[in-house]
Amino acid sequence: MSGRLEGKVAVITGVGGGIGYQAASLFAQEGAKLVCADVNDQAGKAAVAKVVAAGGEAVYVHCDVSKEFDVKAMVATAEEKFGKLNIMFNNAGIMHPKDDNAETTEESVWDMTMNINLKGVWFGCKHAIPAMRRAGGGSIINTASFVAVMGAATPQLAYTASKGGVLAMSRELAIVHARENIRVNAICPGPLHTPLLMDFLNTEEKKERRLVHLPMGRFGEAIEIAQGALFLASDDASYVTGTDFMVDGGLRAAYVTPV
Ligand code: NAD
Numbered sequence: 001m002s003g004r005l006e007g008k009v010a011v012i013t014g015v016g017g018g019i020g021y022q023a024a025s026l027f028a029q030e031g032a033k034l035v036c037a038d039v040n041d042q043a044g045k046a047a048v049a050k051v052v053a054a055g056g057e058a059v060y061v062h063c064d065v066s067k068e069f070d071v072k073a074m075v076a077t078a079e080e081k082f083g084k085l086n087i088m089f090n091n092a093g094i095m096h097p098k099d100d101n102a103e104t105t106e107e108s109v110w111d112m113t114m115n116i117n118l119k120g121v122w123f124g125c126k127h128a129i130p131a132m133r134r135a136g137g138g139s140i141i142n143t144a145s146f147v148a149v150m151g152a153a154t155p156q157l158a159y160t161a162s163k164g165g166v167l168a169m170s171r172e173l174a175i176v177h178a179r180e181n182i183r184v185n186a187i188c189p190g191p192l193h194t195p196l197l198m199d200f201l202n203t204e205e206k207k208e209r210r211l212v213h214l215p216m217g218r219f220g221e222a223i224e225i226a227q228g229a230l231f232l233a234s235d236d237a238s239y240v241t242g243t244d245f246m247v248d249g250g251l252r253a254a255y256v257t258p259v
Pocket of ligand 1: 014018019038040065066092095120145188190195196197
């Protein structure tokens, strides 16, 4: 199938990372024009160069999603360059290596995580909504996580709390803007085979501690999250809003798993 985003303009944050790059490639293949952003210019520009080399129409902008000025400029680029905004994929996020439990997590780690993972998503929505209103509607996809709906004995407390905030905020935005033809959904990836998690799970023991809980016995791939985001972005999801869209290999549904 192709052309599912023909005529649409999308903004994707965190394009230099695993999910962001796969989403940019896929959205471009499906016909969208893209404004792609990252705080890491080297990784972001390299990702966009690959999308363009493959025939996609995409521009790169520097954006720290925790800075409202940057986010406003990123959305403005979509309207200036391509005339409108239809899709906002608030994907950028961090998992700080010193993010731990209630007693050990430093306040600075908590604040940084909240500023990027939660406030950054709010800024993305805040500036996308008026642009989508001008475009006659749109689709916002906010990246949460399976840890927003499941507890883990291997804590990353600030990350978990930030993703829970993304879920609650997305649900409310979906309801507030439902009659403006603006859909808002949260996507909840399971644990993935991307640098974000693999850098965190840097020993076989740490990986095994998680894999035993996964019904499919493997981590997910970034492209599998991009496929979910594509569905939510496209008109195929025209009656889908306010969901916690799990793309987790069955993790949330599992009690015991196959041996
Ligand atoms: P990644 O680390 O590969 O990519 C994240 C990208 O976001 C990087 O390019 C990074 O430079 C960028 N970024 C970080 N801070 C930023 C900021 N302030 N402004 C703009 N860009 C910034 O991570 P990924 O695995 O592709 O994850 C993408 C999203 O999916 C994140 O929100 C993450 O929390 C979420 N997620 C990932 C997993 C997983 O297992 N990988 C699981 C659940 C949810």
